[in-house]
Amino acid sequence: MKAAVLEEFNAPLNVTDVPDPVLTDDGAIISVQACGICRSDWHGWKGEWTGFLAPLPMVGGHEMSGIVTEVGKNVHKVKPGDRVIVPFTCGDGTCQACLEGNSNVCEHQTMPGFTYNGGFAEYAHVPTADFNLIPLPEEVEFAQASGMGCRFMTAYHGVLSVGKVQPGEWISVYGSGGVGLSAIQIATAAGANVIAIDIADDKLDFARKVGAVHTINSMNTDAAEAVRDLTHGGADVSVDALGINATLLSSLKSVKRKGRAVQIGMTPMGADGLIPLDVNDIIANEISYLGSFGMPRAEFPRLLNQVATGKLTPGDLVTGETSLGGIIDVYNDMSNFKVNGVTVITDFTK
Ligand SMILES: [Zn+2]
Numbered sequence: 096m097k098a099a100v101l102e103e104f105n106a107p108l109n110v111t112d113v114p115d116p117v118l119t120d121d122g123a124i125i126s127v128q129a130c131g132i133c134r135s136d137w138h139g140w141k142g143e144w145t146g147f148l149a150p151l152p153m154v155g156g157h158e159m160s161g162i163v164t165e166v167g168k169n170v171h172k173v174k175p176g177d178r179v180i181v182p183f184t185c186g187d188g189t190c191q192a193c194l195e196g197n198s199n200v201c202e203h204q205t206m207p208g209f210t211y212n213g214g215f216a217e218y219a220h221v222p223t224a225d226f227n228l229i230p231l232p233e234e235v236e237f238a239q240a241s242g243m244g245c246r247f248m249t250a251y252h253g254v255l256s257v258g259k260v261q262p263g264e265w266i267s268v269y270g271s272g273g274v275g276l277s278a279i280q281i282a283t284a285a286g287a288n289v290i291a292i293d294i295a296d297d298k299l300d301f302a303r304k305v306g307a308v309h310t311i312n313s314m315n316t317d318a319a320e321a322v323r324d325l326t327h328g329g330a331d332v333s334v335d336a337l338g339i340n341a342t343l344l345s346s347l348k349s350v351k352r353k354g355r356a357v358q359i360g361m362t363p364m365g366a367d368g369l370i371p372l373d374v375n376d377i378i379a380n381e382i383s384y385l386g387s388f389g390m391p392r393a394e395f396p397r398l399l400n401q402v403a404t405g406k407l408t409p410g411d412l413v414t415g416e417t418s419l420g421g422i423i424d425v426y427n428d429m430s431n432f433k434v435n436g437v438t439v440i441t442d443f444t445k
Pocket residue numbers: 133134135136157158183245246
């Protein structure tokens with residue numbers, strides 16, 4: 096099969112023929128129909144996440160959807176021909192966290208494109224397939240579905256389950272990339288008023304298109320102060336979708352007394368990711384600082400119901416389709432922060 100192989104960090108991927116994945120008794124093989132290119136892939140490609148990434152050479156890609164072609168002998172729920180999405184937070188289905196419905200924080204978590212070969216290929220193997228493969232409704236196209244295993248589901252869980260956003264609340268969202276735009280659309284659909292913050296005007300224009308009622312360019316403005324002015328005292332909920340020092344601290348400062356600050360964007364691994372917080376401010380104002388990671392499979396039915404009926408439209412965030420050979424161009428644009436919206440691989444032949 097064709098695959099885009101990561102052989103060396105920060106260098107062009109090798110689009111070449113590799114052996115097909117090997118089926119396991121609990122796993123399934125899917126024919127990948129669409130796979131999003133995400134900033135997390137870029138972090139892996141840059142060599143920033145080496146402690147966690149499988150040894151090179153390996154195949155990235157964790158935002159995949161496709162059609163099941165083969166299942167192992169212990170797999171009974173999914174079958175060849177099923178249309179499926181793969182969440183990037185795959186669980187073992189048996190640990191305490193999974194049994195409690197929280198597979199996104201599984202004790203033995205695996206991730207396509209990071210801990211095993213992912214969807215930048217014609218075929219991918221998914222372990223523990225009965226638990227991890229999510230049936231995709233007929234109404235939802237593959238290109239639209241590919242971001243649902245990562246950025247869209249992450250925003251859905253962060254906004255609704257962790258942030259518990261309510262109708263009429265003010266939400267500030269830092270970063271208008273894939274997760275940020277998803278969070279804006281989802282919070283807007285939940286009846287909240289969203290303020291989008293970014294440093295690029297074209298991204299803020301996109302943020303308005305998916306529902307933001309105000310936008311702030313934080314290049315020359317104190318965004319937290321602007322949010323506090325617009326909301327007369329602070330947002331009910333703030334989401335940091337980026338995870339750098341400036342956005343994390345500004346997001347925390349944007350919430351009102353008793354507000355909730357949801358941290359979705361991951362900071363760099365190691366010492367660079369340790370960011371000093373004003374703990375006394377968090378205590379004195381009873382701020383809830385909440386981590387949010389991926390989405391448990393238990394929440395998928397609700398998300399899919401809203402997508403299948405058109406109440407949420409993750410396809411609106413897709414701005415381009417490309418081939419395996421086009422991944423490197425998207426990575427280079429990500430290095431220069433030139434990406435607007437989401438690019439999806441739909442051609443796996445070259
Ligand atoms: Zn992703």
